[in-house]
Amino acid sequence: MAKTEASKNQSTSSTKSKTAAILKAPPLKPGDKVAIVAPASRPDGPAVVAAAVHVLSGMGYVPVVGKNVLAINGYMAGTDVDRISDLNKFVQDQSVKAILCITGGYGTLRLIDQIDYDSMIKKPKIIVGSDDNTSLLTAINHVTGLVCFHGPNLDCISTAEVQNDLQQALTAVTALRPIETLDSFPSDFVYAPMPGTAEGALMGGNLTALFSLMGTKYQPDFSDKVLFLEDKNERNDVLERWLTSLHLSGELAKVNAVVMGAFEHCGTGSASNMLSLEEIFEERLSGLKKLIGFRMAIGQTSKCRYVPIGIRARVDTKLGRLEFLEPALSN
């Protein structure tokens, strides 16, 4: 394996192995300016942007909308230049206290080499998103140590509950309330083939977007982490590919637990003889004696919670509970 390591050293910069110290953004106050960006694909239309503005205004903030949020360039909201200039403008603007992604799709991977990470370290601010934005959040957390929030993009905020949860994420200076099974009714039943408890710093998000960082200098460190995963519209055998690679890379053996969120519209592609996601993951993780729980309220839809990447958490798979052990924002 010496050769592989040599090629890595050649092709990646020094950011790779270092883990940045944890950095937390200050909480929002009423009247704070918050930015709406589309670093990946374009939101469905102006109504979605107006609704996002309405939601954030209703929460007491002053939303500013990126100039290129509704730009069209193939499957992305404008060119790379359009999208990164919107993002970096808000990163650099000291009056903007939070940046929220309006939708996912694809495109953040093309930007992560051009993010103004230095300004982010100098003036940490809240970053929120999910789906493709997982690449963005994970890269930011890896390079700067900033705690970023994985949870419904603005176009998925469709209930008062998720709005309240977002408000908590944006303002709480104490640990956020745990994600848990509220009762034993099957709608929020957490399936845990490996019951037990484990602790670690949180990492993860959309599996496809997270895996896109493997082999690059933004590949996160999996050591002692609680890894949470979700995906959407993907076949089980494709998700299995990325899991197998995480195993072969040795990274899976380093985590303390895996928490599986919503895998919306994922499945066997109507084949009755394919293995389920539970079986695929259970096989690998029980071999490693790693805790795993399925069906936690983590993902992209309005039923899902905001999860701060980078803070310590405790998972109890038997109780179906993920407890946050520290505040996600600074005091």
Place this chain on the structure above:
Amino acid sequence: MKRTESAVVLPRALKSGSIVGIVAPASPPFEEGDLEYCFQWLKKLGLRWKVGKHITDRLGDLAGTDADRLKDFHEMWEDPSVDMILPVRGGNGAVRLLDKLDFDLIAKNPKILMGYSDITGLLIPIQQETGLVTFHGPTALSFFESPYTYYYFEKSLMQTKPLGLISDPTPKDVWNPEYPPPRLVISPGKARGQLTGGCLSLIRQLMGTPWEIDTRGKILFVEDFEEEPHSLDRMLTQLELAGKIDEAAGIIIGECASCRPGDSRRNRIGLNYSVERMLKEKFGDLGKPMVYGMRLGHSREKFVLPLGVVAHLKADERGVSLKIEEPATQA
């Protein structure tokens, strides 16, 4: 146990009476009767065959357990009477064998291994670990899919001269030609180097593992099947972020069957633009040759690319030429 910058090892060419070992290291044949066609066509070439015991086993989408598939695969390398190993098809599961694969056994018993799609997950690691030339070409159920495929299958196996200049298949209907044309220039230039590559999803799956693709000074070829343009973009961007595009001398993007916007049954995003446009936007100023459209991998007419063998790629206003300059087999 990594061999030093492995010297290239040429397997022996096949002769009349040579034995082809047919295995299923990934997925099983869709219908078992298809193998009868394979046998008929092998007979025409004067070849004999042996069939792995577990070839029609089924476990989800895999041809049986990892242990059984690996046992079949190892047996064919070990068996001195077997001259070539030809998987029935790709599908899923090849990469699952890598951490238990006996590379020393393969190094001690060099023979021809050919396949595409999921089999890429064996071709690249085996070539890199042992130096043995491996063959990106049709499988046991596809070498007789078209006269073009059959021509290159025979030419690459049954003689020891270099494959030389690659020609295109004859258009089926000149009045209604298929898109993309086989020789689109994305970026002009000239390059000479060893060939490496295969199915993009598999190259991606090897990222971050000990068998990550080494593209340094090489001609990298990639192709895929039923992936939307944004999905190809994501995979190429991951390679780019890992330095794999920078390090390569030249790049061949294959036809990529069913990768036009809206073609994928698995993963659609609206507003897509074409693969061609994505490539031109991202790589138009690459400063080295990148071509798009050649018929390989999942194309129904495919030529054979021997990994580890030196080729010359030229792309300019007069067109594209690919010449495989060195032999891929020995007598």
